[in-house]
Amino acid sequence: MPLVLLDHPLSSYAQKVKIALREKGVSFETRMPEGFGSGRIDNDFGAANPRTEVPVLLPERGEAIFDSTVILEYIEETWPAPALLPPAPAARARARIIEELCDSQYEAVNWGFGELLWFRRAEGELAERLDAAARRDTRRIQAWLTAQLGAAAWFGGEHFGWADAAVAPMLNRSIHYGLGPDADSPLALWHARLIARPSVQQTFAEFDAAAVAMARMADYYRTDGRRREYRDHRLEWMIRSGGLSVVAAGIEEHTIRFSWPGQS
Structure with a gap:
């Protein structure tokens, strides 16, 4: 089984990982996870990452790896050349x-x-x-x-x-x-x-x-088909910028969600 990256092309976190893999010449394939954006965890995506966030790296052997920084660390340790981190x-x-x-x-x-x-x-x-x-x-x-x-x-x-x-x-x-x-x-x-x-x-x-x-x-994202995730730093920015009513409306209309384990 080839190296697989659960990905959404718009994710800045996934883009960072793809750039690192490509810089190192690592062959991989991307896959959109089942139920992306729904917040569901009762599927393979939820089993790989309970936060149901991309990216998730599925190595040929071993457990799924999630969180883009953790994935970068894994990539750097597994394929050390060319190095992305400086020596000092x-x-x-x-x-x-x-x-x-x-x-x-x-x-x-x-x-x-x-x-x-x-x-x-x-x-x-x-x-x-x-x-x-x-x-x-x-x-x-x-x-x-x-x-x-x-x-x-x-x-x-x-x-x-x-x-x-x-x-x-x-x-x-x-x-x-x-x-x-x-x-x-x-x-x-x-x-x-x-x-x-x-x-x-x-x-x-x-x-x-x-x-x-x-x-x-x-x-479609303005219905409850897919819900945008209001993670901690995103929620903070929206509230401190004056968008508390946006959050309240999203909760009322069921068009936003929050991170695991407290899914809305």
Whole structure:
């Protein structure tokens, strides 16, 4: 049985893992899990990951591995070359810090903007307030990332690495949303270098195709057919940005869910 990645092409976490696997030349196949977005755990997906979140890596031997950071660690230990983490402990810690901020703060802002753009969770004044918050927070995060990049070609210095794989899907989604950095800025030039890499080209092409499909399916997510997961950092962003009524409406209409073990 080949290496399998339970995946959704729009997941920034899954994109990060796919970029890492492709950088290392690891052969794998992707599969959309049964019941994705429903919150159901009484199936193979729930058995592999009780949180029913992608990505999940299914090795040829052994148990399923979930959580994108844990998967990255497994990939780095199983296929050490080319290395994505730098050799020095301080540099490795810095790469993990960049990843952590992207996985929490940056993902939450992108996700919240997607709730407006794709799923129309708010209208009128509330939509304007949430839109402004997403734009403000995106600028702040991109300014921090620009400082982390400095004058280097990559976040790890001379070579593409762990932090680049983590930033890649987050910044690319901002650009897709029209919230990218200024042209010719260090971050925009980094993105230009990034999309020249075959591992990234293939991953982003999958994202682009799925984004078109998601735009067509947005109304389905406004029913109880699939429910968007309001994980901790996403819920925090929505509430502190003024969207408490969005959460209340989602609970009432049964169009949102929360993480295991407290499924809504």
